[in-house]
Amino acid sequence: MYGFEVEGGFTFYKFRDLDGHDYLTEGHLRWFWEIMREAGHLPVIFYDGTIESFQDFKGLVHREDQHFFFAFKDRQPAGLFWLNGFSPKSCFVHIATMPCFHGQGTLQMGRGGLRHLLSVTDVAGDYIFDCIKGLIPVTNPLACRMAEKSGFSKVGILPRAAYLAAEDKSVDAAIFCAVRNNSDQVSKTEIFSKGE
Numbered sequence: 001m002y003g004f005e006v007e008g009g010f011t012f013y014k015f016r017d018l019d020g021h022d023y024l025t026e027g028h029l030r031w032f033w034e035i036m037r038e039a040g041h042l043p044v045i046f047y048d049g050t051i052e053s054f055q056d057f058k059g060l061v062h063r064e065d066q067h068f069f070f071a072f073k074d075r076q077p078a079g080l081f082w083l084n085g086f087s088p089k090s091c092f093v094h095i096a097t098m099p100c101f102h103g104q105g106t107l108q109m110g111r112g113g114l115r116h117l118l119s120v121t122d123v124a125g126d127y128i129f130d131c132i133k134g135l136i137p138v139t140n141p142l143a144c145r146m147a148e149k150s151g152f153s154k155v156g157i158l159p160r161a162a163y164l165a166a167e168d169k170s171v172d173a174a175i176f177c178a179v180r181n182n183s184d185q186v187s188k189t190e191i192f193s194k195g196e
Helices: 026-038 054-062 104-119 141-150 188-193
Strands: 003-006 010-014 067-073 077-089 090-097 132-137 153-164 169-179
Touching: 003 104, 010 077, 010 104, 026 054, 026 077, 067 104, 077 104, 090 104, 104 132, 104 141, 104 169, 132 141, 132 153, 141 153, 141 169
Parallel strands: 090 132
Antiparallel strands: 003 010, 010 067, 067 077, 077 090, 132 169, 153 169
């Protein structure tokens, strides 16, 4: 089972291992889903309206072009992130924190997850990712602040790039990037301590 730990006692497990085997159960998925649903977070996390039911969520998690990681702390669901939109050395990340871990837990998971993604190597020792990207509707300023505090840099605004299904309208979206090795950016130590 592929997993990693981050500061604060959070452990992330990859849903599907490199051999294609699923390591978390449908029960785990339902546990996370119910926490997000009961908190009313589904329209924020899946703002485009494509994920409206547990079956939709389960289908997304099982897609081969989506790579899900689920975080636990003290045997409780803490957060999740998933990767998609892959291109050579880069991808998009989507992050959600369970309500009990908002605040400091969000930062610890965000920073730790980003640090892991930018430092993981393949069997040849080459870095897998050079750039991790995120797209956040500007109507969610808290998520934008958390992205910056987690180590992402806001690099621009894409006009009407995010469709909000609940409002049936497209809004501007901020594009965020974190780069593994860029002399124009502050050091990784500074990035990961930003906001403390």
